[in-house]
Amino acid sequence: MAHLTSKEFDLSVTxxxxxxxxxxxxxxxxxxxxxxxxxxxxxxxLACGMNASAQIEIQGHVxxxxxxxxxxxxxxVNGNAGPGAAENMMSGLVRVRGFASTSAAxxxxxxxxxxxxxxxxxxxxxxxxxxxxxxxxxxxxxxxMAQAGRMVICGDAGDALGxxxxxxxxxxxxxVKSLGADAQYEEMTDADRASVAELLGIxxxxxxxxxxxxxxxxxxxxxxxxxxxxxx
Amino acid sequence: xxxxxGLLLKNPQLRPRLGELMxxxxxxxxxxxxxxxxxxxxxxxxxxxxxxxxxxxxxxDVDWDAFLATLTAAIPGxxxxxxxxxxxxxxxxxxxxxxxxxxxxxxxxxTVLSIGKSIDLYKDIGAPAEVARRYDFAxxxxxxxxxxxxxxxxxAVTPAHAHPFTAGHDFCLVHNGSxxxxxxxxxxxxxxxxxxxxDNDTEAACRYFEWRLREGDDLQTAVRRGFEELDGFxxxxxxxxxxxxxxxxxxxxxxxxxxxxxxxxxxxxEFRSLAHLPGVRNAKLFEPRPQEVYSWRI
Numbered sequence: 001m002a003h004l005t006s007k008e009f010d011l012s013v014t015x016x017x018x019x020x021x022x023x024x025x026x027x028x029x030x031x032x033x034x035x036x037x038x039x040x041x042x043x044x045x046l047a048c049g050m051n052a053s054a055q056i057e058i059q060g061h062v063x064x065x066x067x068x069x070x071x072x073x074x075x076x077v078n079g080n081a082g083p084g085a086a087e088n089m090m091s092g093l094v095r096v097r098g099f100a101s102t103s104a105a106x107x108x109x110x111x112x113x114x115x116x117x118x119x120x121x122x123x124x125x126x127x128x129x130x131x132x133x134x135x136x137x138x139x140x141x142x143x144x145m146a147q148a149g150r151m152v153i154c155g156d157a158g159d160a161l162g163x164x165x166x167x168x169x170x171x172x173x174x175x176v177k178s179l180g181a182d183a184q185y186e187e188m189t190d191a192d193r194a195s196v197a198e199l200l201g202i203x204x205x206x207x208x209x210x211x212x213x214x215x216x217x218x219x220x221x222x223x224x225x226x227x228x229x230x231x232x
Numbered sequence: 233x234x235x236x237x238g239l240l241l242k243n244p245q246l247r248p249r250l251g252e253l254m255x256x257x258x259x260x261x262x263x264x265x266x267x268x269x270x271x272x273x274x275x276x277x278x279x280x281x282x283x284x285x286x287x288x289x290x291x292x293d294v295d296w297d298a299f300l301a302t303l304t305a306a307i308p309g310x311x312x313x314x315x316x317x318x319x320x321x322x323x324x325x326x327x328x329x330x331x332x333x334x335x336x337x338x339x340x341x342x343t344v345l346s347i348g349k350s351i352d353l354y355k356d357i358g359a360p361a362e363v364a365r366r367y368d369f370a371x372x373x374x375x376x377x378x379x380x381x382x383x384x385x386x387x388a389v390t391p392a393h394a395h396p397f398t399a400g401h402d403f404c405l406v407h408n409g410s411x412x413x414x415x416x417x418x419x420x421x422x423x424x425x426x427x428x429x430x431d432n433d434t435e436a437a438c439r440y441f442e443w444r445l446r447e448g449d450d451l452q453t454a455v456r457r458g459f460e461e462l463d464g465f466x467x468x469x470x471x472x473x474x475x476x477x478x479x480x481x482x483x484x485x486x487x488x489x490x491x492x493x494x495x496x497x498x499x500x501x502e503f504r505s506l507a508h509l510p511g512v513r514n515a516k517l518f519e520p521r522p523q524e525v526y527s528w529r530i
Contacts, residue, residue, distance in 0.1 A: 042260075061517070062501045068263030080517060082502060083487060101487060101519060120519055121484050139484070140522065 006034035133203040165217035233250035238499035240376035251372030255354040265381025268394035269363040270355025272404040272498035292341035348402030355394040378471040380406035399442035402492025407434040411464035484522040491515040
């Protein structure tokens with residue numbers, strides 16, 4: 001008998017809890033490395049807390065926290081994602097082929113999130129080391145207080161991009177409505193262009209690294225300045 | 233947290249199925265709002281000088297036939313009642329303000345929930361599925377509706393605090409979020425003769441917008457003024473006899489998603505309330521951007 005390495009679930013038949021428990025407790029033991037999930041219909045927390053290498057294909061739109069805390073897995077949403085997609089991701093790759101709602105990849109520590117469409121507000125908020133590539137636009141307050149990691153934005157950005165940035169770096173190709181406090185444009189170096197090329201390669205986007213601008217922290221907020229007269 | 237649903241049927245052939253299409257939307261928002269539910273449905277307007285008043289009896293054991301007989305004896309005109317559990321829709325050829333004032337003094341066990349030529353309003357405490365069953369929401373027909381499931385955060389769980397809120401004629405509003413300055417708004421409106429019925433923050437927004445519309449603003453202008461006057465978090469969905477309007481505050485913390493096809497426009501807090509709609513897989517899906525006013529006419 002051939003060893004099955006792929007499995008399919010239909011969320012209109014199987015409960016969300018059963019699917020997630022299979023992914024957490026049974027998938028690796030079964031030697032399954034590819035799982036397809038049908039009819040997600042906006043379910044929350046789908047493929048959340050993955051801790052094994054596998055290809056998870058979700059066929060449709062999902063709700064909050066898809067692939068949250070992801071470790072090792074490669075999760076693709078063939079649809080749109082609700083708030084908090086790949087929140088606190090540790091490693092692996094999460095790809096959303098449609099748009100992603102607010103707070104995509106919030107606090108993510110490692111791995112890469114690719115959003116092929118637009119990302120809403122607060123994309124990459126408090127980013128802690130992961131990479132994010134957005135094919136479309138990002139909403140306001142994206143990269144807010146991002147501590148480490150890289151963000152590549154192929155479209156435009158809303159207000160207050162990179163507000164109160166720490167050591168994360170943002171690369172943006174389109175227009176920026178406004179930069180946040182302490183975020184500044186900086187010269188692109190060869191290392192920056194290599195970073196952008198690497199991330200565009202992972203995402204499969206065809207832009208040229210030379211089209212991007214670098215935004216990073218001016219580091220003026222690192223120490224409280226009592227004489228700043230409330231300027232921030 | 234709360235859930236918002238809205239549905240406007242562009243295709244007249246679907247209008248007899250308005251309630252049936254909406255009920256799964258409302259039930260889909262149960263986790264966001266398990267304590268109360270309500271909706272305003274906009275029907276074909278009543279003709280001539282007639283108006284409709286949606287009435288709520290709550291726990292009171294109202295003799296609706298006796299109510300109608302007393303009303304008919306007191307106020308000349310044609311009056312009719314359509315009952316649904318402890319709600320009724322009164323149709324009257326008399327001036328609606330006269331009827332409303334009469335009810336306030338002579339039928340004190342009733343509350344007037346809405347007045348207009350198109351609007352019918354139902355709201356109550358209970359899980360959305362239970363409220364939908366109680367008032368047979370699935371049988372509702374009309375052009376468009378605005379619905380809400382409530383998880384109370386800032387005022388009591390009572391039928392009066394459930395959404396939608398109404399003001400004036402054929403106007404209602406539902407809200408996901410919380411306002412931080414409803415009392416300031418209220419103190420501004422009350423000296424203008426605008427009366428409040430509850431301490432709910434959403435009522436302040438509803439009365440504010442209705443006041444601006446009555447002062448001559450169009451919906452876009454009224455909402456833009458609201459950006460300055462209303463402080464807090466919100467996704468608002470408003471209904472008039474001919475229009476649905478949707479707006480989110482600048483921070484867009486409260487979710488919303490829209491599905492549009494040739495047949496309908498459907499609005500919900502989350503996609504899971506839209507997943508059952510016919511043709512949704514090919515619908516144009518988008519999240520409304522912050523501080524942009526989206527409106528659709530029947």
